[in-house]
Amino acid sequence: MGEQDPSDRLRGDQPKETKENGVASFSQFSSSVRTMVRIRQKYLAMKKRRLEIAAVSSQSFGSSRSTSPKVFTFDNLYEPVTSNPLLSPRKRKKKRKGRVLYPSNSLRAVPTKESSRAKSCLYLLFVIVFLQIYNAIENLDDHVLKYDLEGLEKTIKREVFGQQEVTERLLGHLHDYLSTYVHNKPLVLSFHGPSGVGKSHVGRLLAQHFRSVVGDELVMQYFVLHHCPTDDDIPQCTKSLDSQVSEIVTQAEESEKIPVFIFDEVEHMPRELLDTLRDLIHSQNNNEYLNAIYILISNLGHEDITKFVLHNSSVSVSGRLSLSQELTPWLRSYLQGHHMLFLEAEFLPFMLLEKSHVMECFIDEMSREGFYPDRPHVERLAEELSYYIIGEQEFSQTGCRQVVAKVNLL
Known part of the structure; x- marks a missing residue:
């Protein structure tokens, strides 16, 4: 077959309805001409955006049976107009603008996820804080290791009988206090109970242990009836006690260790010595007085402790272990009336x-x-x-x- 004439092809592409009704009326023909003029003017105005117009015109005017190329031409500009001749010109002016679509042969650009520098700085801060806390904990452990509290615990459990709760509380206070070197007040422990229950024996074990870890010069064991036997010796005893404690705490400050002072038979200590000891414990003049351990041993209130234990002896074993805690409030009120030295002491009552x-x-x-x-x-x-x-x-x-x-x- 030969090549078909373009005019014949245009006539062959007209809808069947037009062929059946004859030649289009004059008004329909003039409408098609005006439409072609407007499209021509629009093409001249948007010549720089030919690629976008080609994409839009391919979506708006293309049809399933169209075989025209994707490049815009004027060959079939009147096809949409003749395909629907009943459409009025006014409705054509209200044509919606088509959405701009991406070509099918290209990928849409995905936005890249930017990393924040502030997040990296925050992670670095967390690492620094963790290392600081870990280093502080390690330093605390190193400071406690110098005093060998594990060895002290083994010795007390091996040689002290029937005072399980008291020994646990004693070791707990020592561990908490010796975990660091700087304190805001000294540690004062007060042992109370009847004779023969192990108060003085625990004091001797503490003195022996701390002499081995901090040295003899930083541990003082004071027996009132031995160091100050008569009332005439009280003025000299107060001066001697003040000078000895001051010398020991000064030496302990230089060696960065915590001294231990053990006072036995406190119930026989005269009031002048109690006042001197209280001034040393509550001294706020120098920081070295705040880093010290004072242990007071006496049988003050032993009669009431005995009555309390016998009265509550019917309680189960698990309940007996809490008797010392029940005695603590009563001991505090009783001993504060005896002397203000016991105002901030930690009480450890020994049971029968x-x-x-x-x-x-x-x-x-x-x-x-x-x-x-x-x-x-x-x-x-x-x-x-x-x-x-x-x-x-x-x-x-x-x-x-x-x-x-x-x-x-x-």
């Missing part, structure tokens, strides 16, 4: 010892003296002591005080 605890004291002492701790023999020795009998429980009236004398008679 049961018969089983006394037997443990006999076994330990006999082992030290080289005797074989025969169980029947130990029971016979324990029977020779006096006890408070409350139901099925037996509490020693003298604790372990007479144990050493009994073993020496063997």
Whole structure:
């Protein structure tokens, strides 16, 4: 077949309705001419945006049966007009603007996610704070290790019987205080209880332990009846006590260690010595006085402690362990009335010892003296002591005080 004439092709593309009705009317023809003129003017005005107009015109005027190229031409400009001749000119003016679409052969640019420098600085700050806290904790552990509290705990548990709660609280106070060197006040611990329950023995163990870790010069063990036996010696005793404590705390400040002062038989200490000791503990003149440990040992209030323990002896074992905590408020009010020295002290009341605890004291002492701790023999020795009998429980009236004398008679 030969090539078809363009005019014949245009006539062949006209809708069937037009062919059937004949030639279009004059008004329809003039409308098509005006439309072509407007499109021509628009093309001349938007010549620089030919690519976008081609995309829009391909979406607006293209059809499924169209075979025209994507480049804009005037060959088929009147097709949309003749395809729907009933459409009025006014409605053509209100044609909606088509959305600008991306070409199918290209990808839309995805916005890149920018990294914030502030977030990196925040992470760095977290790392620095973590290292500082970790370093502080390590320093605390290093400071405690110098005093070997684990060794002290083993010694106390091996040689002190029937005072589990008191020893745990004592070690807890020492660990908290020795974790750092700088303090706002000294640590004051006050031991109270009847004779023979282990108060002085714990004091001797503490003195022996701290002499081995901080040195003999930073530990002072003061026995009132030995260092100040008469009332005439009180003025000299006060001056000597003041100078000794001042010298020790100054030396401890130079070596960056915490000194320990142990005062036994505090119930025999005259009021002048109590006032001097209180001024040393509450001294605000120098910081070295704030870094020290004071241990006060006395039997003040021992009668009331004995009555309290015997009255509550029917409580279960788990309840007995809290008797020292129940005694603490009463001891605080009682001892503050005795002297203001006990105003800020931590009270550790020692309980009565049961018969089983006394037997443990006999076994330990006999082992030290080289005797074989025969169980029947130990029971016979324990029977020779006096006890408070409350139901099925037996509490020693003298604790372990007479144990050493009994073993020496063997």
